[in-house]
Amino acid sequence: xxxxxxxxxxxxxxxxxxxxxxxxxxxxxxxxxxxxxxxxxxxxxxxxxxxxxxxxxxxxxxxxxxxxxxxxxxxxxxxxxxxxxxxxxxxxxxxxxxxxxxxxxxxxxxxxxxxxxxxxxxxxxxxxxxxxxxxxxxxxxxxxxxxxxxxxxxxxxxxxxxxxxxxxxxxxxxxxxxxxxxxxxxxxxxxxxxxxxxxxxxxxxxxxxxxxxxxxxxxxxxxxxxxxxxxxxxxxxxxxxxxxxxxxxxxxxxxxxxxxxxxxxxxxxxxxxxxxxxxxxxxxxxxxxxxxxxxxxxxxxxxxxxxxxxxxxxxxxxxxxxxxxxxxxxxxxxxxxxxxxxxxxxxxxxxxxxxxxxxxxxxxxxxxxxxxxxxxxxxxxxxxxxxxxxxxxxxxxxxxxxxxxxxxxxxxxxxxxxxxxxxxxxxxxxxxxxxxxxxxxxxxxxxxxxxxxxxxxxxxxxxxxxxxxxxxxxxxxxxxxxxxxxxxxxxxxxxxxxxxxxxxxxxxxxxxxxxxxxxxxxxxxxxxxxxxxxxxxxxxxxxxxxxxxxxxxxxxxxxxxxxxxxxxxxxxxxxxxxxxxxxxxxxxxxxxxxxxxxxxxxxxxxxxxxx
DNA sequence: ATAGGGTTAG
Numbered sequence: 292x293x294x295x296x297x298x299x300x301x302x303x304x305x306x307x308x309x310x311x312x313x314x315x316x317x318x319x320x321x322x323x324x325x326x327x328x329x330x331x332x333x334x335x336x337x338x339x340x341x342x343x344x345x346x347x348x349x350x351x352x353x354x355x356x357x358x359x360x361x362x363x364x365x366x367x368x369x370x371x372x373x374x375x376x377x378x379x380x381x382x383x384x385x386x387x388x389x390x391x392x393x394x395x396x397x398x399x400x401x402x403x404x405x406x407x408x409x410x411x412x413x414x415x416x417x418x419x420x421x422x423x424x425x426x427x428x429x430x431x432x433x434x435x436x437x438x439x440x441x442x443x444x445x446x447x448x449x450x451x452x453x454x455x456x457x458x459x460x461x462x463x464x465x466x467x468x469x470x471x472x473x474x475x476x477x478x479x480x481x482x483x484x485x486x487x488x489x490x491x492x493x494x495x496x497x498x499x500x501x502x503x504x505x506x507x508x509x510x511x512x513x514x515x516x517x518x519x520x521x522x523x524x525x526x527x528x529x530x531x532x533x534x535x536x537x538x539x540x541x542x543x544x545x546x547x548x549x550x551x552x553x554x555x556x557x558x559x560x561x562x563x564x565x566x567x568x569x570x571x572x573x574x575x576x577x578x579x580x581x582x583x584x585x586x587x588x589x590x591x592x593x594x595x596x597x598x599x600x601x602x603x604x605x606x607x608x609x610x611x612x613x614x615x616x617x618x619x620x621x622x623x624x625x626x627x628x629x630x631x632x633x634x635x636x637x638x639x640x641x642x643x644x645x646x647x648x649x650x651x652x653x654x655x656x657x658x659x660x661x662x663x664x665x666x667x668x669x670x671x672x673x674x675x676x677x678x679x680x681x682x683x684x685x686x687x688x689x690x691x692x693x694x695x696x697x698x699x700x701x702x703x704x705x706x707x708x709x710x711x712x713x714x715x716x717x718x719x720x721x722x723x724x725x726x727x728x729x730x731x732x733x734x735x736x737x738x739x740x741x742x743x744x745x746x747x748x749x750x751x752x753x754x755x756x757x758x759x760x761x762x763x764x765x766x767x768x769x770x771x772x773x774x775x776x777x778x779x780x781x782x783x784x785x786x787x788x789x790x791x792x793x794x795x796x797x798x799x800x801x802x803x804x805x806x807x808x809x810x811x812x813x814x815x816x817x818x819x820x821x822x823x824x825x826x827x828x829x830x831x832x833x834x835x836x837x838x839x840x841x842x843x844x845x846x847x848x849x850x851x852x853x854x855x856x857x858x859x860x861x862x863x864x865x866x867x868x869x870x871x872x873x874x875x876x877x878x879x880x881x882x883x884x885x886x887x888x889x890x891x892x893x894x895x896x897x898x899x900x901x902x
Numbered sequence: 903a904t905a906g907g908g909t910t911a912g
Contacts, residue, residue: 339903364903371903398904430904437906468906499907531908538909569909601910608911635911668912700912 331364338368344376360388367396374403394425402434410438414447421454429460433469440469440476448473464492468500475504493524499532506535506542512779514539515548530561537570541577544856544883545774549574565591569598576605579854579881579888596627604636608887610897612644619653631663638672642679643887645901650676667695671704678708679901683717699729706735710742711901718742733764734859771835771857773843782838795841796833802841803832806871814864834865836882837872844876852879860884860902870894 334350341347351369353359360366366385373382379400386392386400397420404413417435420427427435432455439448452470460466467490474483487493487501498521505514518536521528533556540549553571561567568591576584588594588602599622606615619637622629629637634657641650654673657663665673670693677686686705690697702725709718722739729735740755759766770783780789789795803811813832836857843853861869861884873880874894882889890897 335903368903374904395904402904428904433905463905465905472907494906496905496907501907503907529907534908566909573909595909597910599910604911630910632910639911671912 331362334359334365335368338365338372341372344378347372347376360385363389363393367393367399370396371399374399377407379403379407379409394420394428394431397425398428398430398434401431401438405434405437405441408441410441413438414442414444417451426458427454428458429463429466432460432463432466436466436469436473440473443477445474445477445479448477462491464490464494464497468494468497471497471500471504475500475508478508480504480508480510493526495526495529495532498524498526499529499535502532503535506538509542511539511542528559530564530567533559533561533567534570537567537574541574542856543772543774543779544578544854545779546575546578546580546854547774547777549578563592565593565595565598569601572598573601573605576602576609577883579852579883579890581605581609581611581888594625594627596622596630596633599627600630600633600636603633603640607636607640607643608883609890610643610887610899612640612646612649615640615644616646616649616653629657629661629663631666631669634661634663634665635668635672638669638676642672642676643898643902645679645899647676647680647682667698667701670695670697671701674701674704675707678705679711681708681712683708683712683714687717687721697724699725699732699735702728703732703735703738706738706742710738710745713742713745715742715746715748731762731764733759733766736764767859769835769857769859771839771855773839773853773855775843775846780839780842782835782842784835785833786835786838789838789842791842791845794845795838798841798845799832799837802872802875805875806868809871809874811868811871814867832868834862836861836865837868840869840872840880843880844878850878852881855880855882857882857884860886861889866896866900866902870896 334354338347338350341350347369354362354365354369366389370382370385370389373379373385382400382403386396389396392400397416401413401416401420404410404416414435417427417431417438420431432451435451436448439445439451451473455461455466455470467486470486471483474480474486483501483504487497490497498517502514502517502521505511505517514535518528518532521532533552536552537549540546540552549571553574556562556567556571568587572584572587572591575581575587584605585602588598591598599618603615603618603622606612606618615637619629619633622633634653637653638650641647641653650673654665654669657669658665670689673689674686677683677689683705686708690701690705693701702721706718706721706725709715709721718739722735725732725735736755736759740752743749743751743755768783770781772779772781774780782789786792787796836855839855840853843855847853861882866889869880869882869889869891871894872878873891877893880891882891884902886902887898889902
């Protein structure tokens with residue numbers, strides 16, 4: 292004779308409630324008690340306090356066994372608990388089997404999908420709820436708006452804005468913060484500001500939504516101004532508000548201001564907060580102080596994948612690819628799993644430093660070993676990497692064989708490589724594809740025209756210029772920034788608005804003379820580069836970066852580094868000129884352009900003339 | 903019974 296354990300009798304780690312409703316113990320328990328309020332309340336509180344998914348599943352199955360799924364309170368509670376365990380699909384199964392879901396349950400589901408990043412489904416549910424005749428309430432709108440923000444769907448966002456006005460929710464603090472957030476995430480900062488200005492009550496999150504919206508849309512000065520305004524309104528900043536100002540300081544490259552906020556964050560007690568620490572470290576690196584960034588990085592306890600990735604990325608943009616790789620190895624050894632951003636940072640670091648073999652190895656490794664499948668941005672890094680190494684044919688093959696559809700930026704990388712290697716045939720073909728995908732991007736037109744100019748094909752240069760005028764390309768004005776005396780000085784090309792202009796221009800002329808003696812020859816190939824299209828050598832010498840540098844030489848202490856931030860790529864002629872300037876005035880000149888850092892010192896640049 | 907703003911790359 293054999294005996295078999297039934298399993299159901301003595302489950303391990305089962306909650307007392309489950310033990311009590313075990314059918315072998317008391318099968319009539321639920322049948323007799325299911326209408327009892329006391330029991331419903333008891334189960335409800337069990338569901339609420341349920342701290343393990345396993346327990347929740349057990350309670351759920353018991354509810355089914357005893358036919359309690361018709362008790363809407365328990366059923367809703369179960370769905371809610373599934374959402375809090377991020378099991379949105381299990382919750383959705385319950386939801387779909389619910390006859391007339393309450394507003395509460397609808398809201399829970401809309402929230403669940405929104406917080407899981409499944410924005411489309413979340414909005415679909417919102418629409419279904421409206422369709423079913425229920426009035427959306429002040430709890431529904433923040434989640435629905437979050438989904439619009441996640442999708443950058445401005446049209447839908449505007450519609451929901453209309454809805455919330457008609458359903459009388461337009462004075463709710465939460466709803467308004469979500470509106471501000473939605474508008475800024477859809478890139479509509481001005482409308483966000485209108486909403487913000489109309490708010491009667493503004494709490495910390497309202498302010499932070501606006502500040503963060505400014506920061507993420509590169510309204511950097513406004514970010515800093517709003518932070519001061521918030522403090523002036525007696526709202527005390529927290530860690531999240533600090534992240535935005537750090538981001539803005541990094542964007543602007545304002546080291547002193549950044550130091551001030553760093554100090555502030557220490558005094559406010561956020562020194563060991565991993566988010567703030569990462570933002571501070573990143574700020575220093577983005578202001579050109581890579582070493583200080585590294586120092587803080589080393590001091591940070593409990594570094595997560597974001598912190599590691601940020602440091603790897605910073606080594607990359609400073610042209611220290613080997614350091615980036617070393618850090619990546621340390622990160623893996625420390626047991627932190629890299630993600631897709633880590634690999635973007637690592638591959639772009641390899642590309643900036645010309646580490647072809649290493650880049651190719653990590654590109655392979657990312658899917659083989661780390662199970663991360665390359666996305667468009669990873670392919671973009673690889674095209675850059677191959678292009679820099681002069682492997683234009685391989686780069687083109689890679690693009691053609693990618694499993695993802697290439698966009699204009701991928702082809703743009705290849706076009707950049709064509710400029711460096713003077714490959715006109717390929718450039719023309721690639722430009723054709725780019726202009727199909729993105730007809731009004733000024734930068735690619737300029738790039739093509741520079742390629743023609745380098746071959747003295749002036750007719751074609753003129754044609755590209757006409758093409759740009761005909762299509763009305765989105766021309767971006769180049770400018771350079773320098774921080775001095777708690778101000779940011781912003782120079783455009785040929786800018787004469789600064790009171791010290793006479794001195795600045797005189798210094799540049801003086802420098803030009805010394806540069807020529809040292810062998811500098813202006814390269815007019817770059818007249819169109821950087822979209823600052825003055826066609827003469829004179830214009831070259833008054834590019835915004837040179838004005839900012841001259842300002843720096845005049846006003847800062849001799850021997851100290853000069854830090855410049857530029858909103859576009861530095862032009863080839865300026866790059867060569869600044870090398871000479873660094874030697875003549877014996878200063879370290881750190882220029883951050885849209886792409887990377889250039890540390891000019893003693894006639895050389897850290898980028899090795901590739902950028 | 904439900905709530906919001908968040909660091910990394912391109």
